[in-house]
Amino acid sequence: MPPIDTATIDRLRAIGREFHGRGWSLGTSSNYSVVVGRAPLELLITVSGKDKSALAPEDFVRVDAAGRPCDGSGRKSSAETLLHCTIAELLPGVGAILHTHSVAATLLSGADEASGAVRIAGYEMLKGLEGITTHDTVVEIPVLPNSQDMTALAVGLRPLLDGAAGRPRPHGFLLARHGLYTWGASLEEARRHVEILEFLFDVTLRARDVAPTAPPARRAAAMAAQAQQ
Numbered sequence: 001m002p003p004i005d006t007a008t009i010d011r012l013r014a015i016g017r018e019f020h021g022r023g024w025s026l027g028t029s030s031n032y033s034v035v036v037g038r039a040p041l042e043l044l045i046t047v048s049g050k051d052k053s054a055l056a057p058e059d060f061v062r063v064d065a066a067g068r069p070c071d072g073s074g075r076k077s078s079a080e081t082l083l084h085c086t087i088a089e090l091l092p093g094v095g096a097i098l099h100t101h102s103v104a105a106t107l108l109s110g111a112d113e114a115s116g117a118v119r120i121a122g123y124e125m126l127k128g129l130e131g132i133t134t135h136d137t138v139v140e141i142p143v144l145p146n147s148q149d150m151t152a153l154a155v156g157l158r159p160l161l162d163g164a165a166g167r168p169r170p171h172g173f174l175l176a177r178h179g180l181y182t183w184g185a186s187l188e189e190a191r192r193h194v195e196i197l198e199f200l201f202d203v204t205l206r207a208r209d210v211a212p213t214a215p216p217a218r219r220a221a222a223m224a225a226q227a228q229q
C-alpha cells in the first residue's frame with residue numbers, strides 16, 4: 001500500500017479550516033474523502049467525530065469499497081463513509097467527495113424535500129459547476145430523506161447516480177435538513193462545487209424570502225401597475 005501524499009492530507013486539513021470558517025462544517029459535522037485507488041476502490045476519509053477546524057495529519061483513514069478501514073491504523077471512519085464509497089463506485093471519474101452542513105442547505109433541503117429537488121435557474125454562478133457554460137440553464141439538486149441508516153441511504157442514492165435510462169447525473173445531492181454532498185474529478189474541483197452550490201443555496205433561499213411566490217417579471221409588472229394607480 002503506497003503512502004498517502006502528505007500534500008493531499010494538508011489540503012484536506014486546509015479545506016476543513018476554510019469550511020469551518022465559512023460556516024459550512026461546524027463542530028464535528030461534515031466529512032471529506034479522496035479516491036486513492038480504483039482497482040480495488042480505496043478512499044482516504046476523515047476520521048469520525050473530529051473538529052473540522054483543527055484536523056490533524058492522523059485524522060484520516062483509508063477504507064475499502066465497502067467502507068471498512070483497511071490501513072491497519074485502528075481508526076474509525078466517519079459514520080457516513082458508505083455514502084462516499086457509493087458515490088465513488090458509481091461515478092468513476094470522481095477523485096474527491098465533500099460533505100457540508102450549512103444553514104442554507106439545511107433549510108432549503110427541508111423546504112424542498114416534498115418536491116424531491118432544489119431547482120436553481122438563471123444565475124451566472126451556475127457556470128462554476130463543471131459542464132455548465134451559460135446562466136440560462138436549470139440545475140436540479142435532488143433531495144433525499146435523511147436517515148441514520150447509511151445502508152438504506154446508499155440504496156436510495158444509487159438510482160440518482162447510476163446513469164440508467166439516460167438520466168443526467170447531478171452535481172450533488174442534499175439530505176433533507178442535513179446537508180450537501182458534492183464531488184469533482186479533483187479535490188480542487190470538489191471544493192469549487194461546494195463553494196458554488198453553497199452560494200446558490202444562499203441566493204435561492206434569500207430570493208424566496210424576498211419574493212416567496214412572484215418571479216421577478218411578475219413582481220416588476222405588479223410594481224409598474226401600482227405606480228400607475
Ligand SMILES: [Zn+2]
Pocket residue numbers: 029030031080099101178179
Ligand atoms: Zn452529515
